[in-house]
Amino acid sequence: xxxxxxxxxGTLRTGLNANVTSTPGAAEANGSDALLQQHEPLAxxxxxxxxxxxxxxxxxxxxxxxxxxxxxxxxxxxxxVRAVHVGFLLALVFPLMASxxxxxxxxxxxxxxxxxxxxxxxxxxxxxxxxxxxxxGDPTPLDITMGVLVLGLLFAATWRAMGPALPIIAGTFLLxxxxxxxxxxxxxxxxxxFAQVIDxxxxxxxxxxxxxxxxxxxxxxxxxLFGAFLEKAGMIGLFTDVAMGLFGGKRGGPAxxxxxxxxxxxxxxxxxxxxxxxxxxxxxxxxxxxxxxAAFAGGxxxxxxxxxxxxxxxxxAVAFIMAETLDVPYATVVQAAVVPAILYFLSAFWMVxxxxxxxxxxxxxxxxxxxxxxxxxxxxFLILPLAVLxxxxxxxxxxxxxxxxxxxxxxMLILGGSVALGLPSMALRVIFWIGLGAVAAxxxxxxxxxxTLAIVALIAVNALREGGRRTLALCRDSLxxxxxxxxxxxxxxxxxxxxxxxxxLTGAANTFGQFIVAxxxxxxxxxxxxxxxxxxxxxxxxxxxxNYIITSSIAGPALLALGVPLLxxxxxxxxxxxxxxxxxxxxxxxxxxxxxxxxxxxxISIQAIKVAAAGFVIPFMxxxxxxxxxxxxxxxAADWGLVPAAxxxxxxxxxxxxxxxxxxxxxxxxxxxxxxxxLAAAAAIMLxxxxxxxxxxGFAMSALAVALxxxxxxxxxxxxxxx
Numbered sequence: 126x127x128x129x130x131x132x133x134x135g136t137l138r139t140g141l142n143a144n145v146t147s148t149p150g151a152a153e154a155n156g157s158d159a160l161l162q163q164h165e166p167l168a169x170x171x172x173x174x175x176x177x178x179x180x181x182x183x184x185x186x187x188x189x190x191x192x193x194x195x196x197x198x199x200x201x202x203x204x205x206v207r208a209v210h211v212g213f214l215l216a217l218v219f220p221l222m223a224s225x226x227x228x229x230x231x232x233x234x235x236x237x238x239x240x241x242x243x244x245x246x247x248x249x250x251x252x253x254x255x256x257x258x259x260x261x262g263d264p265t266p267l268d269i270t271m272g273v274l275v276l277g278l279l280f281a282a283t284w285r286a287m288g289p290a291l292p293i294i295a296g297t298f299l300l301x302x303x304x305x306x307x308x309x310x311x312x313x314x315x316x317x318x319f320a321q322v323i324d325x326x327x328x329x330x331x332x333x334x335x336x337x338x339x340x341x342x343x344x345x346x347x348x349x350l351f352g353a354f355l356e357k358a359g360m361i362g363l364f365t366d367v368a369m370g371l372f373g374g375k376r377g378g379p380a381x382x383x384x385x386x387x388x389x390x391x392x393x394x395x396x397x398x399x400x401x402x403x404x405x406x407x408x409x410x411x412x413x414x415x416x417x418x419a420a421f422a423g424g425x426x427x428x429x430x431x432x433x434x435x436x437x438x439x440x441x442a443v444a445f446i447m448a449e450t451l452d453v454p455y456a457t458v459v460q461a462a463v464v465p466a467i468l469y470f471l472s473a474f475w476m477v478x479x480x481x482x483x484x485x486x487x488x489x490x491x492x493x494x495x496x497x498x499x500x501x502x503x504x505x506f507l508i509l510p511l512a513v514l515x516x517x518x519x520x521x522x523x524x525x526x527x528x529x530x531x532x533x534x535x536x537m538l539i540l541g542g543s544v545a546l547g548l549p550s551m552a553l554r555v556i557f558w559i560g561l562g563a564v565a566a567x568x569x570x571x572x573x574x575x576x577t578l579a580i581v582a583l584i585a586v587n588a589l590r591e592g593g594r595r596t597l598a599l600c601r602d603s604l605x606x607x608x609x610x611x612x613x614x615x616x617x618x619x620x621x622x623x624x625x626x627x628x629x630l631t632g633a634a635n636t637f638g639q640f641i642v643a644x645x646x647x648x649x650x651x652x653x654x655x656x657x658x659x660x661x662x663x664x665x666x667x668x669x670x671x672n673y674i675i676t677s678s679i680a681g682p683a684l685l686a687l688g689v690p691l692l693x694x695x696x697x698x699x700x701x702x703x704x705x706x707x708x709x710x711x712x713x714x715x716x717x718x719x720x721x722x723x724x725x726x727x728x729i730s731i732q733a734i735k736v737a738a739a740g741f742v743i744p745f746m747x748x749x750x751x752x753x754x755x756x757x758x759x760x761x762a763a764d765w766g767l768v769p770a771a772x773x774x775x776x777x778x779x780x781x782x783x784x785x786x787x788x789x790x791x792x793x794x795x796x797x798x799x800x801x802x803x804l805a806a807a808a809a810i811m812l813x814x815x816x817x818x819x820x821x822x823g824f825a826m827s828a829l830a831v832a833l834x835x836x837x838x839x840x841x842x843x844x845x846x847x848x
Contacts, residue, residue, distance in 0.1 A: 210342035212247025272327030332626035337618035347528035370497030377481020387429035400430035423722035424732030472739030660701035795838035
C-alpha cells in the first residue's frame with residue numbers, strides 16, 4: 126500500500142513541477158483555472174474574439190497607466206489617479222463578468238454600456254478636476270448625477286464580481302447616512318441631505334476615492350503586477366521545488382510541502398483563495414494519496430494558503446493599507462507581523478507532523494524528490510527582485526518606490542534572460558549579466574531613469590529576435606493578467622470607502638466603540654471576544670482587505686481606548702479577518718478546497734480550525750503581551766526590556782502551540798490517552814492566559830503532561846513488546 130501511495134505521489138509531484146512552469150493555457154487544461162474561476166470569477170482568461178482583444182488591450186492600458194504614474198513618467202494629482210483607477214476597474218469588470226458567466230447578448234451589450242459610463246465618469250473627474258475643487262461642498266446637479274452613477278456602478282460591479290455580502294454591508298452604511306437621523310438614540314445622527322451625502326461619497330478623498338482606493342491605485346496594483354511577473358518567470362516552480370526537496374522526505378512530507386510552499390507563495394500573492402485552488406490542485410491529492418484524510422488535507426491547504434496573507438512582505442496587500450491608515454512606516458507593520466506569521470506556520474507544520482505520526486505516514490523516497498540546491502542554483506536570480514524589495518522597504522523607502530524598483534528588476538531579469546540566451550558564448554553571457562547587474566544597481570544613484578532606459582534597450586534588442594518577441598509577448602500578457610488580478614481587490618477597496626466615509630461623516634464608529642469600551646471596563650477579554658466575533662461575522666464572504674478596513678475603523682479606536690497599542694489592535698482585527706475564511710458557515714477557503722479534496726466544505730473547515738489553532742491564540746497573546754509583535758507595552762517589556770520579553774513570550778507560545786497540537790491530534794511521542802490530552806490542553810490554556818500565576822501553573826502542568834505521556838507511552842511500548 127505504501128509503495129502504491131508513493132508512486133502516485135511521485136507522479137503527482139512531476140505534474141506539479143510541470144504545472145508551475147507552464148503557461149496559463151496549460152494550467153487551464155488540467156482544471157485549476159476552471160476551479161479558481163468558480164470561486165473568483167474574474168480569475169479566468171480573457172474571452173475569445175474581438176471583445177476579448179479589446180478587453181485585453183484595455184487591461185494593458187490600465188497597467189501601463191499605473192506604472193507610468195508610479196514611476197512619475199506621468200505626473201497627475203492623486204485625485205485624478207484615483208478616479209481613473211476606479212474608472213478602469215469598472216470599465217473592465219462588467220464585460221469580463223458578462224463573458225465569464227456566459228450572459229446573453231443583451232446583457233453583454235448592457236455590460237459594455239456600463240463600461241462606457243464608467244469611462245465617462247472618470248473623464249468627468251479628470252476634466253472637471255479644478256472646478257470640482259473650487260465648488261467642493263456645493264455640487265451642481267451634473268455633479269450629483271455623476272456621483273450617483275459612480276456609486277450605482279460600483280455597487281453593481283461589486284455584486285457581480287464578489288457576491289452580495291460586501292454591497293449589502295456598504296449599502297447599509299450608505300442608508301444610515303441618508304436615514305440615520307430617524308433612528309432612536311444613541312444610534313441616530315443629526316441628518317444629512319442627499320446632495321451632501323453624494324458629494325461626500327463620490328468626490329474628494331473621504332468616500333469612494335479615500336485611502337483604500339489610494340493604496341489600491343499605487344502600492345497594491347504594483348505589487349500584484351510584481352507577483353504576476355515573478356510567477357511568469359517561474360517563481361512558483363522555485364518555491365515548490367525547494368519545499369519539496371527540503372521537506373518531502375520527512376515524516377508526512379506532502380503536507381509539510383503544502384504548508385511551506387503556500388507560505389512562500391504568500392510572499393508574492395495577495396489572494397488566499399487563489400493559493401488554495403492553484404497549489405492545492407496538486408498538494409491536496411498528493412496528501413490524500415499519501416494517506417492523509419481528505420478533510421485534513423483540505424484543511425491543511427486552506428490554513429496554509431490563508432496564512433500566506435499574514436506573511437511579509439506583501440501580506441495580502443493589507444500591510445500597505447495599515448501603514449497608510451496608521452501613518453507609520455511600512456517596515457513597522459512588517460516588523461509586527463513577522464513573529465506571529467512564523468508562529469502560525471510553525472503551528473501548521475507541527476499539526477501535520479503530529480497527524481503523520483498518528484497515522485504512521487513516512488516521507489517520500491529520495492529518488493522522487495527534486496534537489497533544492499539544484500533549484501536554487503538554476504533559479505537563484507529570481508530571488509533578487511524580492512530581496513531588493515525587502516531591503517528597500519526596511520531601508521525606509523516608500524512601498525511605491527520599492528514596488529516600482531522590484532517590478533523593474535523583475536522585467537529586466539525576464540528580458541535579460543532572453544537576450545542572454547541569444548549570445549553565442551558563455552563568456553559573452555557572463556559579461557552581459559555583469560553589465561546588466563551594474564546598470565540595475567545604478568538606480569541607487571540615478572533613480573528610475575537608469576532602469577527605464579535599460580528596459581527600453583532590452584525591449585529593442587528582444588524585438589529583433591523571434592525568441593525575444595515571444596518574451597515580449599510574455600511580458601505583455603503579464604501586464605494584462607496583473608491588471609485583471611487587481612480587479613476584485615480594487616473594487617473592494619473602492620466600495621469600502623463608503624463605510625469609511627460614513628464613519629467620517631456621522632461618527633458612527635463612536636457608538637460601537639463606546640459599547641466595546643463599556644464592556645472592556647469590566648473585562649478586556651470579553652471586549653476582545655466581541656471584537657473577534659464581529660470580525661468573523663463581517664468576514665463571511667468578503668475579502669480580507671475590506672474586512673480589515675471595516676472592522677479596524679469600527680473596533681480599532683475602541684481597543685485603543687482600552688489601552689491596547691494601536692498597531693496591535695489593528696493586527697488583531699486583521700488576523701481574525703483572515704480566519705473568517707476558515708470558520709463556518711461561509712469558510713470560503715475551505716469550500717474552495719472542497720471540490721479538490723472531494724469532501725464537504727464544513728468538514729474541511731473543522732480540520733482547518735484545528736490546524737490554524739495558533740491563528741486564534743496569537744492575537745490574544747499579543748494584546749496582553751505586545752512584545753510578541755515586537756511592540757512596546759505590557760508589564761513584561763517594562764520590567765525586562767523588549768527583546769527578553771519577546772523571547773520569553775515566543776518561548777511560551779511555542780510550548781502552548783506544541784501542547785495544544787498534541788491535545789487536538791491525540792499524538793505526541795505515541796498515541797495519547799484522554800487524560801493526557803486534557804492535561805495538555807489545560808496546560809496550553811494556562812500558558813495562553815495572562816493572569817497572575819498562570820505562567821507558573823502552565824509550565825508546571827506542561828512538565829507534568831510531558832512526563833506522564835513519556836512514562837505512559839514507554840510503558841505501553843514495553844507491554845506491546847512483551848506480548
